[in-house]
Amino acid sequence: MPQKKPKPRTAAERKSRLTKILAGLDKLYPNVTCALHHESAWQLLVATILSAQCTDERVNKVTPGLFAKYPRIEDFAAVNQGELAQDIRSTGFFNNKAKSVIGAARTVLQNFGGQLPRTIEEMLTIPGAARKTANVVLGTAFGIASGVVVDTHVQRITGRLDLTKHQDPVKIERDLMAMLPQSRWILFSHQLIHFGRSICVARRPKCGECPLAALCYSKDKVAP
Numbered sequence: 001m002p003q004k005k006p007k008p009r010t011a012a013e014r015k016s017r018l019t020k021i022l023a024g025l026d027k028l029y030p031n032v033t034c035a036l037h038h039e040s041a042w043q044l045l046v047a048t049i050l051s052a053q054c055t056d057e058r059v060n061k062v063t064p065g066l067f068a069k070y071p072r073i074e075d076f077a078a079v080n081q082g083e084l085a086q087d088i089r090s091t092g093f094f095n096n097k098a099k100s101v102i103g104a105a106r107t108v109l110q111n112f113g114g115q116l117p118r119t120i121e122e123m124l125t126i127p128g129a130a131r132k133t134a135n136v137v138l139g140t141a142f143g144i145a146s147g148v149v150v151d152t153h154v155q156r157i158t159g160r161l162d163l164t165k166h167q168d169p170v171k172i173e174r175d176l177m178a179m180l181p182q183s184r185w186i187l188f189s190h191q192l193i194h195f196g197r198s199i200c201v202a203r204r205p206k207c208g209e210c211p212l213a214a215l216c217y218s219k220d221k222v223a224p
């Protein structure tokens with residue numbers, strides 16, 4: 001068994017530990033961004049809706065053909081739901097996703113003049129855009145730090161690193177927003193998502209090659 005690391009006891013120790021975690025992530029991933037391919041904020045919204053319960057890799061295989069077939073938001077607003085569902089079938093949950101994408105297109109056209117809004121409150125009125133999706137689009141497409149994206153990787157790793165006691169993504173996000181400087185909100189999620197895909201994976205994390213191992217006292221930590 002790996003040696004158990006002592007938990008920080010004071011606010012100053014917790015802050016120092018967080019600074020070291022952020023520095024470690026910066027060293028690993030100085031320049032990372034969203035893995036979903038897109039050429040506009042609208043395309044990123046569609047790709048993010050399609051990415052629910054699906055890999056980014058799979059979504060990136062589907063979206064080139066999709067955006068060639070429906071180049072404008074108006075095309076998505078006008079398409080028959082059954083036809084769109086077939087176009088995105090391989091991403092799973094295709095009926096719900098087709099409904100969300102069509103609803104999103106109509107809302108963006110009717111309520112926002114065909115341009116994606118730039119506030120979280122407005123984004124949350126768009127069908128298919130819960131906080132995670134809204135934060136992805138605002139952060140990646142517009143550089144607006146509206147919150148912290150909490151996906152399955154961020155959820156798992158913030159628990160392992162003891163940055164939150166919560167499981168609920170909304171509560172985790174609230175903890176992270178309180179803990180991190182706003183200037184880190186966008187990059188932090190991208191870094192954790194890459195970290196979760198390559199090192200701190202769900203099953204048998206690669207703790208032997210983890211630069212944060214000295215700071216980790218998770219029960220999931222495994223001996224190299």
Ligand code: SF4
Nearest residue numbers: 200205207210213216
């Ligand atoms: S030591 Fe292991 S469990 Fe802890 S953060 Fe690194 S990879 Fe994840």
